[in-house]
Amino acid sequence: MKSHADTVMAVPALLPLTQQRAVMQAIERHRDSAGALLPILHAIQQALGHVPPAAVPLLAQALNRSRAEVHGVISFYHFFRSTPPGRHVIQLCRAEACQAMGARALEAHARRTLGIDFHQTTTDGAFTLEPVYCLGNCACSPSLLIDGELHGRVDPERFDELLVETCETDPAKAQA
């Protein structure tokens, strides 16, 4: 078993100290559980908003797996991001039940209003738009999550309201 200090020594210079700490904490918390990689990746993304590519060697070493394997796992799952998201993440449902209630139009409206496509972030860094395939809110379609909060029966008008409400709580806006 490697000691904590050994693993820290191996951290590439690319990873800022605060991120190093978050990665190490995630590893220490879960490394002894069976099939630890996904719980570790969730903990890292929860702390940092993404899984920095520079964390890969660290994870590989801690779990005794190759870097390619760890990278392969991260890239397999849609939920894990390798770049930081905007201040707010909008996850818009594209699946059939939402389509039946106008999700295609909502999707077009969201792209147009934000001026971005899926997997992109607005230039002011406020919003990231991500597709999601079912939120289990199919009786109240169309659905989306904003920063993890679920909203149902979202038409374009409601979408605009939600953007305004979200911006009002935005710390960057409050300072300006």
Place this chain on the structure above:
Amino acid sequence: MSTTVYVSRDASALAVGAERVARAIADEARTAGAEVSIVRNGGRGMFWLEPLVEVATPAGRIAYGPVRPRDVPGLIAAGMLQGAHHALRLGAVEDIAYFKRQERLTFARVGVTDPLSLDDYRAHGGLAGLRRALEMSGADIVKTVTDSGLRGRGGAAFPTGIKWETARAAESIQKYIVCNADEGDSGTFSDRMLMEGDPYALIEGMVIAGLAVGATHGFIYLRCEYPHAQRALETAIANAQAHGLLGAVLGSGRRFDLELRLGAGAYICGEETSLLDSLEGKRGQVRVKPPLPAIKGLFGKPTIINNVITLASVPIILERGAGFYRDFGLGRSRGTLPLQLAGNIKRAGLVEKAFGLTLRELLYDYGGGSATGRPIRAVQVGGPLGAYLPEAQFDTPIDYEAFASIRAMLGHGGIVAFDDTVDMAQQARFAMEFCAIESCGKCTPCRIGSTRGVEVIDRIVANQAREQNELLLRDLCETMLHGSLCAMGGLTPYPVLSALEHFAEDFR
């Protein structure tokens, strides 16, 4: 005297404002000098009435809905806390026709109890099945489940008892119980509602499964798109541990520990073998079967992997007996199925009924037709891999075999309605697109066939060499049907071919 008021904590109720309604009731009651205790129950499954408020009165639980926060002062002033009349008053919940005509076995407690209170769980029949199981041998528990006729509710409908017997008979010092809570099919939310509304039923079912096959460790693999279910399960598992339901199994000398694990947005991980790979910390790639997971599953050990509803149906089967459950349903589809009405439907929600009613009854008697008031043109049953059915097939009974005989599937019981504005060529295209996005990539028909499928449909719609391309599409679908490793590639042709078959005019 304090009045008990129920406001749901179900994710869908919260998504349309239940939290703000609960807060408004607390505030208004305080202003009015009335004492209320607000219980956050599970969802009743009548989502067109959400946010739904129930008030406990001597005449039963009186419902009001849909309630907006701004309705609350008027409701309190009108005497809602005494169950008084108001335009939003719906009467006793149990008398609402949609609810009254259901046969709620698996969902008996959902919406009734406080989901996180173990006392409430016990007071409503909880743990009776487990106590019965503790007096039985593993083989007898398995026999009861087999005799009940319960089949896997995740979609594949494999007989649960046979799966359990395989794992029970397997020799190993370590076996696992895995709950598949990766409910990714669009139009389905029964797993979510159950986990949020009665999580102890799932836990109890998993403990019973452990007793049946000799497994001491379980995992719930929950999709990360369900943050509310995650919080409910975390609390329920902690409570169950603290009260000796988990761990010491009610002081029986047996042992069962349970862990919650999160998926990461991969639809394919709802397929049981890719779920196991994901739990092991790998890419969620499908495994070749055999070996069956019941013989060589998680970490190579014998593993029972069942859907949430399957496991949550086990306690009542043990409590009431195999015959009680088997007496519901018809043919080889025994018991009840929690059906989910979704999409463009007026009264969307959860309907738990014995097998045998028709799709038409569900869509019109329960669902009330489309939400937009236009004719229902197509219905997709069984998630994104399910066939699109035209009106001519609405009399198909809810029965696994009846659906299989029309090249459709019941799957996890999700029913998504579309009105006559739907473009079925686009729906067929989406089925292929979705498969391309979500394919695990292990087998060629699924990985490449789905991308080629999108292209061929685009050419057909653009009227390029129509006849040849349609032939090519059918040929491609045959290859995917027969050559794919799992249901992802193997069933994606269902929505495509059914759209082509029944709605050919949309491809022109």
